[in-house]
Amino acid sequence: MSRATTIVQIVRDAYRAEGFLPLHAPVFQGNESAYVQATIESTFVSSVGAYVDQFEAMLREITGASHVIATTNGTTALHMSLLLAGVGRDDLVITQSLSFVATANSIAHAGATPAFVDVDADSYGLSHTALKAFLESECVLTNAGCIHRATGRRVAACVPMHSFGLPARIEEIVEIATAWRISVIEDAAEALGSKIGSRHCGTFGKLGTLSFNGNKIVTTGGGGAIMTNDPELGKRAKHLTTTAKVPHRWRFEHDAIGFNFRLPNLNAALGCAQLEQLDAFIAYKRDLAQRYSEAFAKADIPFVTERPGTTSNYWLCAILLKDLAERDECLEITNEAGVMTRPIWEPLHTLPMFSSAPRGPLEVTQEIASRLINIPSGVLRQPA
Structure with a gap:
């Protein structure tokens, strides 16, 4: 044979x-139809609604993250997280080459450029030893932060991925990145429910992201989420993903260039049934x-x-x-x-x-x- x-x-x-x-298909055997129908009957099908709030609350309970902001997909969650972490145009962001293209696309969307390092042979996540070697051989720590010698660009962030739901060595990565004044944003798109010890993937760095695409363990059709334990970042994430609209019953006041990245209530209804x-x-x-x-x-x-x-x-x-x-x-x-x-x-x-x-x-x-x-x-x- x-x-x-x-x-x-x-x-x-x-x-x-x-x-x-x-390879992987969604299963709808719970309350999906009932919750989606309830959303339709409520007429609140867009980015404001009870199911969005419930979905975020359920994710906080599951992941242990203090703040969860639901987004239209995992790519927008990662894009926004990079901006929240201060990544700007012409910065470098260290990540792994062994990843889905959305990881690098998000870096490009933020105006930055990826810098690729190797992965561990047993987790397929970004290697902390490769990260350390890259920083020591290619970068220098200055008053302006971590600078890549060959290009003169600032290394603003590091985005490790928990590939296939296998937890990367994120604690070691965070320790190294912190010493080099680099923010860590975890791409936990594939890792809902994955843990290191008792701690959920995506909660070790400054920010973490999830995906709820149709092929994920839980789906909202599309959908993603930003996780953070920083209250200011959580507040800012919700504000910027909701077109930076200043709350008011009728006025349209916006105090920043915002993004229309919030998850619709209709999708969140599906997600609540899936999370159950x-x-x-x-x-x-x-x-x-x-x-x-x-x-x-x-x-x-x-x-x-x-x-x-x-x-x-x-x-x-x-x-x-x-x-x-x-x-x-x-x-x-x-x-x-x-x-x-x-x-x-x-x-x-x-x-x-x-x-x-x-x-x-x-x-x-x-x-x-x-x-x-x-x-x-x-x-x-x-x-x-």
């Missing part, structure tokens, strides 16, 4: 299902990951697991193949067999718009990109 055929069989056995198996099922979703996915781990171990195919001391939501499960040729062969055969698999994202430094961005060595990034595939990881809809 070929490795690709083995993968197909393991996935089908883990799900105990035939037919097409998607979050614990069950995570339990299902962690059980699925355990079945995968045991089966792939027997087949001598490395399955990607959480680091000790961390809890992953296993948003997307992943395996590592021998090399690029085997990866591409398995992608072809598994998808042809009705088991949806995908490679990891193209490393961002290889994309034309970011090809000239500053970077450190990216050996681990290149190695993972040539071998990793994601396998079906969603919650199967249960029979009625």
Whole structure:
């Protein structure tokens, strides 16, 4: 039996299902229809409504963040977080090349340029050792902040990502960045429910962000959120994402250039129903990951697991193949067999718009990109 055929069989056995198996699809089995219908009947379907407030309150309870501001999507959440952290035009923002393009796009939207460093081989999150090496070899700390020697640009922020819901070494990253006077903004788009110890991903840095796209563990259709424990930043985030409108019953007063980034009530209604099922979703996915781990171990195919001391939501499960040729062969055969698999994202430094961005060595990034595939990881809809 070929490795690709083995993968197909393991996935089908883990799900105990035939037919097409998607990579990750939303499941609506709770109060989604009732809450959305209630929103329609209320006529409050845009960015003001009770479900927006409820959605943010539920996220505060789940994540432990003092302030949560719901946004239109994860990209706008990250864009706004960068602005709130003081990132400006021509600044540099350190991030990882092994990430979805929205991470780097958000940096560009803020007028800055990404600077890429490598990831850890066991978490696929930004490597604190690579970060330290980049700062010591490429930057200097001055009265004006951290300056990149080759370009003279200020390094204003660092954006590590918790890839696939696997917690990165964020505590070490924050410690290093703080010493270099660099703000940390966590891209926790994929990490709702993931923790380091008892602390939720996205709550270690100055700000953190979540995504509720249709393929995430919880979806609002689109949607994102900003998290922070800083009351002033929380207040400012809500103000700027709501067109910077000064509260008044009828006047249209705006005191800054604002953004129309607030999540609509209609989407928030869907999100509230989804959050009610979050614990069950995570339990299902962690059980699925355990079945995968045991089966792939027997087949001598490395399955990607959480680091000790961390809890992953296993948003997307992943395996590592021998090399690029085997990866591409398995992608072809598994998808042809009705088991949806995908490679990891193209490393961002290889994309034309970011090809000239500053970077450190990216050996681990290149190695993972040539071998990793994601396998079906969603919650199967249960029979009625």
